[in-house]
Amino acid sequence: MTNTPTLYIGLxxxxxxxxxxxxxxxxxxxxIHTLAAAFAPFPPELRAELMALQAASPNELEREALAANGLALAYAECVRALLPSAAGPVAAVAVHGQTIRHRPELGFTRQTNNPSLLAELSGIDVIADFRSRDIAAGGQGAPLVPAFHEAAFGKPGTARVVVNIGGIGNISVLHGDGRVTGFDTGPGxxxxxxxxxxxxxxxYDEDGAWAASGTVDAALLEILLDEPYFRQPAPKSTGRDLFHEQWLDAKLAQCPGVAPADVQATLTRLTALTIARAIQDEGVRPDAVYVCGGGAYNATLLRDIGAALGGVKVESTAALGVAPNRVEALAFAWLGWRFATRQPGNLPAVTGARGLRILGALYPA
Ligand SMILES: Nc1ncnc2c1ncn2[C@@H]1O[C@H](COP(=O)(O)OP(=O)(O)O)[C@@H](O)[C@H]1O
Ligand SMILES: [Mg+2]
Known part of the structure; x- marks a missing residue:
């Protein structure tokens, strides 16, 4: 009898x-056991090009393909850094890709990637394109992490909320009775x-220190909160398609003269308030709120979320044994394992899809 490999890399x-x-x-x-973690920063030119590709621009077909090749190199570097920690064969690399458009209302989302090149460079099976199938089934294709949050952090009989604060924020409400709800809250x-x-x-604002040096501007905060997305019922998901520089500049133009540090304090409060209100609107009083993603390292943000929730305990997922900067990559490793074992990865109650679906596509080594 052969042992099926149980090691997965998530990117x-x-x-x-x-x-x-x-x-x-x-x-x-x-x-669910993490053996190692790694981070590969984007080279500045790749980051600039991925940023430019977030919006319509000339010759984007060719530019996207070239950026995808650059991305595959960064992914391969991350895989190389992890492999020495693998005691046996790695079953697959599960890779999210880089979102450059997210338009579920038009029937598509685009995580640019070159999984074939990554399979070639790594010599390992690659599983990619996790979101498209959920959208094909009428869902948002996002967020996909709540099923993992339940598997890793759920506790029967206890209501918990997991908040991922990356570029965008999303919540997973683990009701404690098997139900899981969640959606993107808006800007993270x-x-x-x-x-x-x-x-x-x-x-970035290290530890939220610059925001802490400023004062929240109540008028600007009201203007920022006056965004239809925040009032829209779930299922919903968003990205840089909506929350971009022009969105912010249009809001700031309605409230000129706010000092830069005060704007920073207000933007931090906006993220905190939209997350806190999203939790309250779910009708749960959680035992605790656990934060992951890079926003977990912003003390001002965590303080603001706690204050808005009237003293509910807010701490990072480190309290549950997973460092906040590892959670999302671990979630995709887990989604890769779900794909490989032919188990669904989406939650229709979260994404709005017609049903459970197996997510991903395989690029054999
Ligand atoms: N020490 C820190 N202090 C404040 N913010 C931080 C810190 N470290 C990371 N971040 C924030 O987290 C972000 C990265 O979070 P991440 O979870 O990787 O998001 P994404 O999944 O969107 O890439 C950074 O852009 C920054 O805003
Ligand atoms: Mg990141």
Whole structure:
């Protein structure tokens, strides 16, 4: 009898466009065990091109293909960094790809990628394109992490919320009775990052320190909150298609003269409030809120979420044994394992799809 490999690599590069998070995980005997993690930052030219491809631009067919090749190199580098930690064969690399358009209302989402090149470079089976099938079944194709959040962090009889704060924010409400709901709440770090990049040339607001130095501007906050997406009922998902620089600049134009640090404080509060209100609208009073994604390293953001929830415990997923910057890559490793074992990965209650679907496509080694 041969042993089926249970080691999977998950690769996630999200809307923050900071680089590739990778984990090597072992799913033997139904457990979820992280063996190693790695991060491969995007070369600046690749990041700039992936940013440019977020919106319609000239010759984008060819430019997308070339960016996908560059992306595959970054993915392969991340795989190479993880392989020394694998004691046996790796069953597959599960790779999210880089979202450059997300238009479920038009029937498509595009995670650019070259999985064939990654299979060629790594010599390992590659599973890619996790979102398209859910959209084909009438869903949003997002968020896909709630099923994993339940498997990894759910506790029967206890209501928990897992919040992923990447470029975009999303919540998974683990009701404790087997039900899981969730959706994208709106901007996570995307506006916070672009504002500090514009004013200070830094990629992000380390620990939320700049936001903490400012004061929330109530008038600007109201203007920012006046966005139909926040009032839209679930299922819903979003991305840079909506929350981009022009969106922010149009809002700021309605409220001129706010000092840059105060804008930063207000953008941080916007992320916190939209997350907190999304949780409250789900009608649960969670035992605790666990934050993952890079936003978990922003103390101002966590403080603001806790305050908006009236003192509910807010902590990072490290409290549940998984470092916040590993959760999403681990989720895709797990989705790869689900694909390989022919188990569904979506939750129709979350995405709005017509039913459970097996997500992904295989590119054999
Ligand atoms: N030390 C930190 N302090 C504040 N924010 C941070 C820190 N580290 C990461 N971040 C934020 O997290 C983002 C990356 O989060 P990530 O989970 O990788 O998002 P995505 O999945 O969209 O790529 C960064 O762009 C930054 O905004
Ligand atoms: Mg990232």
């Amino acid at each position: 996630m590069s999200g809307t923050s466009l900071d680089g590739v998070d990778g984990v090597l995980a072992d799913f033997a005997n139904g457990a 770090n995307v506006l916070i990052d672009l504002w500090i990049a514009r004013h200070k040339g830094q990629p």
